[in-house]
Amino acid sequence: MAKxxxxxxxxxxxxxxxxILLSILVVVYSAYEYFFVENNFFNGDPLFSANGEGGSxxxxxxxxxxxxxxxxxxxxxxxxxxxxxxxxxxxxxxxTPIVKYLRNTLRVKRIDYVIGxxxxxxxxxxxxxxxxxxxxGSIIMPxxxxxxxPTTKTYEDVLDAIVDKNLTATAAYGGQLLLNDTERQxxxxxxxxxxxxxxxxxxxxxxxxxxxxxxRSFMFTGDAEKLPEGEMVDAxxxxxxxxxxxxxxxxxTSSSEKFVKAxxxxxxxxxxxxxxxxxxxxxxxxxxxxxxxxxTYRTDKQNxxxxxxxxxxITFTTGLPVCDxxxxx
Ligand SMILES: [Zn+2]
Numbered sequence: 001m002a003k004x005x006x007x008x009x010x011x012x013x014x015x016x017x018x019x020i021l022l023s024i025l026v027v028v029y030s031a032y033e034y035f036f037v038e039n040n041f042f043n044g045d046p047l048f049s050a051n052g053e054g055g056s057x058x059x060x061x062x063x064x065x066x067x068x069x070x071x072x073x074x075x076x077x078x079x080x081x082x083x084x085x086x087x088x089x090x091x092x093x094x095x096t097p098i099v100k101y102l103r104n105t106l107r108v109k110r111i112d113y114v115i116g117x118x119x120x121x122x123x124x125x126x127x128x129x130x131x132x133x134x135x136x137g138s139i140i141m142p143x144x145x146x147x148x149x150p151t152t153k154t155y156e157d158v159l160d161a162i163v164d165k166n167l168t169a170t171a172a173y174g175g176q177l178l179l180n181d182t183e184r185q186x187x188x189x190x191x192x193x194x195x196x197x198x199x200x201x202x203x204x205x206x207x208x209x210x211x212x213x214x215x216r217s218f219m220f221t222g223d224a225e226k227l228p229e230g231e232m233v234d235a236x237x238x239x240x241x242x243x244x245x246x247x248x249x250x251x252x253t254s255s256s257e258k259f260v261k262a263x264x265x266x267x268x269x270x271x272x273x274x275x276x277x278x279x280x281x282x283x284x285x286x287x288x289x290x291x292x293x294x295x296t297y298r299t300d301k302q303n304x305x306x307x308x309x310x311x312x313x314i315t316f317t318t319g320l321p322v323c324d325x326x327x328x329x
Contacts, residue, residue: 065304
């Protein structure tokens with residue numbers, strides 16, 4: 001009789017075996033999602049088409065110019081698909097020299113991808129000037145949660161320049177493909193920041209990307225510090241690259257041994273200013289570089305540096321024009 005009483009009751013009590021089975025299913029599904037869905041990177045559609053309009057005036061190789069903008073970052077890239085990219089635009093005063101170099105020396109009229117790695121002046125300072133002076137395809141910046149949005153004039157100037165040109169910024173995060181041109185064997189992967197994550201440090205929002213052309217890869221790190229470096233290693237990304245732009249101007253807050261070993265580069269490029277106030281590059285970074293026997297290029301010693309890559313060979317040229325608006329020479 002107890003049985004019929006129970007079945008009349010409103011609360012349905014699941015049999016113990018079913019509760020256990022459901023719990024097991026939840027655990028198994030979460031594990032599946034963690035290992036096979038969460039880590040299923042770069043399988044979505046690329047953010048942009050590799051066959052869009054092309055602003056590159058280069059020779060069809062992958063050419064990377066690490067511009068000497070003093071204590072700041074600006075890297076111009078000619079892609080083998082005819083498109084081009086500018087990663088950061090130095091300090092406010094560097095905007096005009098960068099525009100002049102790109103326009104007068106490299107004959108650039110259009111920039112397909114403008115990337116502001118993160119919202120610090122030494123990276124986005126000259127972006128407004130660049131945006132005003134060229135035809136721009138797309139602008140890519142990290143997503144910032146409300147409490148991380150800066151109130152600086154520099155940042156507002158960039159947003160104003162974007163709005164004035166009727167452009168919008170695309171947020172990029174780790175696990176996305178920016179471009180995937182299988183025919184030319186050209187691929188651009190975004191490796192950091194983690195989607196929608198709040199970071200204490202603005203530097204850690206830096207967009208980190210790897211450009212691969214045939215058998216060679218270049219890693220661009222902005223000012224990402226050790227926290228996102230660890231996240232990229234732990235995420236299981238393939239971080240291997242031949243050329244590594246050392247994070248944060250060679251500061252010891254970046255370039256953890258774990259990350260640099262995962263990238264396993266042959267060449268290290270340090271972008272920093274002569275006798276800068278921060279002591280960049282720090283001795284910890286330099287000793288790691290010498291321990292790993294990396295060939296090093298530095299904008300403070302060699303001015304603008306060009307790395308030309310045909311997909312196999314990488315050739316460096318140094319001593320190219322300075323684009324440092326704060327320089328006295
Ligand atoms: Zn910086």
